[in-house]
Amino acid sequence: MNCPICNSAATKLFIANDYLGPDSFAVEKCSSCGVGFTSPQPADLNKYYPDDYRQFAKFTRWVMQYLYRRHVHQWIKQLGFAGNALEVGCGNGWMLNALSDQGWKVVGYERNEIQANRVKAETGHPVRFGDLGAIRDEKFDLILLFNVIEHLPDPVLVLRQCASLLTDRGVLIINAPNLDSWQASFSKAYWAHLDVPRHLFHFSEKSFDVALGKAGLRNTHVTTVSWIHDPYGWVVGVLNKLGFGHNRLTVELMKGTFRGFFNLSGVFMVLVSGLLLPFAVVASLVSWCFGKGALIEVWAKKAK
Numbered sequence: 001m002n003c004p005i006c007n008s009a010a011t012k013l014f015i016a017n018d019y020l021g022p023d024s025f026a027v028e029k030c031s032s033c034g035v036g037f038t039s040p041q042p043a044d045l046n047k048y049y050p051d052d053y054r055q056f057a058k059f060t061r062w063v064m065q066y067l068y069r070r071h072v073h074q075w076i077k078q079l080g081f082a083g084n085a086l087e088v089g090c091g092n093g094w095m096l097n098a099l100s101d102q103g104w105k106v107v108g109y110e111r112n113e114i115q116a117n118r119v120k121a122e123t124g125h126p127v128r129f130g131d132l133g134a135i136r137d138e139k140f141d142l143i144l145l146f147n148v149i150e151h152l153p154d155p156v157l158v159l160r161q162c163a164s165l166l167t168d169r170g171v172l173i174i175n176a177p178n179l180d181s182w183q184a185s186f187s188k189a190y191w192a193h194l195d196v197p198r199h200l201f202h203f204s205e206k207s208f209d210v211a212l213g214k215a216g217l218r219n220t221h222v223t224t225v226s227w228i229h230d231p232y233g234w235v236v237g238v239l240n241k242l243g244f245g246h247n248r249l250t251v252e253l254m255k256g257t258f259r260g261f262f263n264l265s266g267v268f269m270v271l272v273s274g275l276l277l278p279f280a281v282v283a284s285l286v287s288w289c290f291g292k293g294a295l296i297e298v299w300a301k302k303a304k
């Protein structure tokens with residue numbers, strides 16, 4: 001199959017299993033722009049999203065919310081102003097809350113009305129739904145696509161729609177797991193952030209640049225530092241390779257009960273995770289120095 005972003009030839013990297021179901025998928029990589037993509041792309045993705053997908057247990061939620069809030073504070077400091085922001089795929093609304101607390105006027109966006117109403121009820125912020133391209137009455141100083149673009153069947157189209165919604169000083173902040181990271185190269189089909197088939201695309205800095213260029217945007221800032229994704233991803237990658245069960249730690253953390261930890265192999269897994277953590281932190285710090293962290297975050301502006 002040819003690359004869905006730039007139409008060049010692609011080669012198969014490996015076959016990966018869906019850790020939440022029985023199906024397997026190939027991950028192919030474009031020889032030109034370097035984007036990875038899941039093949040075949042399922043016609044109906046809904047059946048691959050269980051009802052409790054990314055519905056984390058209370059403690060996990062608390063930790064993640066703290067990390068998200070910290071991340072937003074760093075952005076705001078770097079941006080140096082408060083304006084109006086749109087979060088495309090606002091999920092649980094944590095980022096909308098954090099931005100609003102910092103004086104930003106916020107709008108969320110979700111794919112469908114049910115999701116939009118849920119976030120609206122939980123956060124009190126306005127949430128749009130439906131066709132993103134239909135929003136024409138407003139421009140934004142900040143648009144967030146956080147952990148979203150890798151799930152989209154046509155990422156360039158959504159980037160183009162975002163570009164048309166940016167003000168002249170506006171910034172689009174976009175992130176995705178980094179296929180060029182050391183962690184991805186080490187873990188391959190067992191990479192904690194691969195998540196096929198829900199992740200349809202697997203980006204890197206080069207492939208982001210090509211996709212942004214096609215959408216009339218230019219890359220102004222890149223980082224691969226992520227305390228949310230890096231140390232955890234190293235631990236899970238090693239656990240997967242040791243045979244504890246594909247992403248079992250993630251599955252247990254998503255459930256509310258933690259019941260899976262209260263047996264011999266569960267206790268053993270927690271102990272091994274604790275032992276691995278210092279090494280994972282060191283691996284993360286070194287990979288960040290070389291721009292090879294597990295998550296890539298790009299800031300983009302409208303190309304002049």
Ligand SMILES: [Zn+2]
Nearest residue numbers: 003006030033
């Ligand atoms: Zn390509």
